[in-house]
Amino acid sequence: AMAAERALAMATCTAPVNIAVIKYWGKRDTDLILPINSSLSVTLHQDQLKTTTTAAASRDFTEDRLWLNGKEADVGHPRVQACLREVRRLARKRRGGGEDTAALSLSYKIHIASENNFPTAAGLASSAAGYACLVSALARLYGVEEELSEVARRGSGSACRSMFGGFVQWQRGERPDGTDSLAFQVAPETHWPELRVLVLVVSGEKKPVGSTAGMQTSVETSPLLKHRAEVVVPERLAQMMRHIRERDFEGFGQLAMRDSNQFHATCLDTFPPIFYLTDLSRHIIALAHRYNAHHGHTKVAYTFDAGPNAVIFALADTVAEFVEVVRRSFPPATNGDQFIRGLPVGSATLSQELVAAVVTEPLPGAVQYILHTKPGPGPQLVDDPSQHLLGADGLP
Numbered sequence: 487a488m489a490a491e492r493a494l495a496m497a498t499c500t501a502p503v504n505i506a507v508i509k510y511w512g513k514r515d516t517d518l519i520l521p522i523n524s525s526l527s528v529t530l531h532q533d534q535l536k537t538t539t540t541a542a543a544s545r546d547f548t549e550d551r552l553w554l555n556g557k558e559a560d561v562g563h564p565r566v567q568a569c570l571r572e573v574r575r576l577a578r579k580r581r582g583g584g585e586d587t588a589a590l591s592l593s594y595k596i597h598i599a600s601e602n603n604f605p606t607a608a609g610l611a612s613s614a615a616g617y618a619c620l621v622s623a624l625a626r627l628y629g630v631e632e633e634l635s636e637v638a639r640r641g642s643g644s645a646c647r648s649m650f651g652g653f654v655q656w657q658r659g660e661r662p663d664g665t666d667s668l669a670f671q672v673a674p675e676t677h678w679p680e681l682r683v684l685v686l687v688v689s690g691e692k693k694p695v696g697s698t699a700g701m702q703t704s705v706e707t708s709p710l711l712k713h714r715a716e717v718v719v720p721e722r723l724a725q726m727m728r729h730i731r732e733r734d735f736e737g738f739g740q741l742a743m744r745d746s747n748q749f750h751a752t753c754l755d756t757f758p759p760i761f762y763l764t765d766l767s768r769h770i771i772a773l774a775h776r777y778n779a780h781h782g783h784t785k786v787a788y789t790f791d792a793g794p795n796a797v798i799f800a801l802a803d804t805v806a807e808f809v810e811v812v813r814r815s816f817p818p819a820t821n822g823d824q825f826i827r828g829l830p831v832g833s834a835t836l837s838q839e840l841v842a843a844v845v846t847e848p849l850p851g852a853v854q855y856i857l858h859t860k861p862g863p864g865p866q867l868v869d870d871p872s873q874h875l876l877g878a879d880g881l882p
């Protein structure tokens with residue numbers, strides 16, 4: 487084959503954020519990112535939260551380069567390098583070792599540009615979407631079509647779950663090489679059309695301890711985490727799968743809250759302890775429980791990751807009322823402009839009884855805004871070349 491190798495190739499993908507309802511916390515292998523327990527998450531819709539990544543390879547590039555939200559970043563980061571190496575390995579395997587000269591050369595340097603459609607400062611889990619998107623764009627660039635959650639996992643554990651839409655399980659796997667530590671879809675995003683998600687973006691402050699470092703200290707010191715991984719999670723995972731299959735919101739919501747609480751209990755059981763929940767988190771937790779108690783059943787469910795934002799699950803018919811409860815409890819600091827973002831929220835009038843029972847001592851300005859979203863699909867290919875984040879010169 488005498489065909490010339492392609493001089494420049496480019497691929498752009500988008501990928502979603504996910505929120506775990508059975509949490510991942512703890513690795514049995516820190517290099518391969520193998521977890522001590524399986525986890526289960528809901529993929530959020532990319533109309534509200536997504537990462538876009540363009541990967542380009544060219545004969546003319548002299549070094550690998552990476553830009554995150556327009557600023558050049560370290561392409562040598564071990565996790566970025568692991569993803570790159572693994573995608574290239576799959577590409578080589580696919581080409582069967584032979585020199586397919588029509589295919590993009592694996593020795594070309596690459597340029598990668600990635601950006602989020604949401605403020606990074608808001609502390610919304612961006613590494614899961616980021617690595618899922620990186621791996622998707624690289625795979626597209628090199629023509630790899632294999633199952634890629636195993637590769638995304640090498641970027642960030644939770645990223646493997648962002649490789650699918652809807653409801654996703656990351657099974658811990660048993661093998662030491664991690665080949666069975668994969669994500670798979672439990673149910674598509676269309677499975678539960680009434681399910682909604684409210685992200686309560688709280689004001690300011692970065693998280694004290696990153697999840698990577700935090701979970702390692704937990705593995706080393708928390709007996710509760712060990713019990714959780716060995717005994718609690720296997721039971722809960724089976725229960726959660728059933729609640730999702732049956733679209734049982736009460737069961738789903740209660741278990742999501744309990745699992746979030748147990749995750750934060752393992753953080754307190756870590757020595758020295760780690761605190762991700764704040765006074766405001768506790769206010770939101772209490773508010774959700776008062777709201778549910780007032781209605782006599784579980785209408786909203788909260789979950790918190792390694793940061794201060796609250797994620798609330800509810801069914802569509804509850805959203806307007808609960809959003810009004812949040813607005814009354816945390817009155818917007820300014821004129822309330824853009825307090826509600828994302829999917830439209832209807833208006834609701836609260837009864838005197840509801841206000842009296844649920845809204846206690848308002849905290850003005852504590853919640854910056856509410857993002858209304860829902861479950862959504864997995865990574866997408868962006869066909870339109872005008873959407874590439876890199877120009878024909880390979881620069882942002």
Ligand code: DP6
Binds near residue numbers: 505510613641642644
């Ligand atoms: C609390 O996936 O960010 O959000 O694998 O070290 O990159 P690394 O950690 P990461 O941890 C996520 C922890 C969590 C729970 C979850 O998403 O399951």
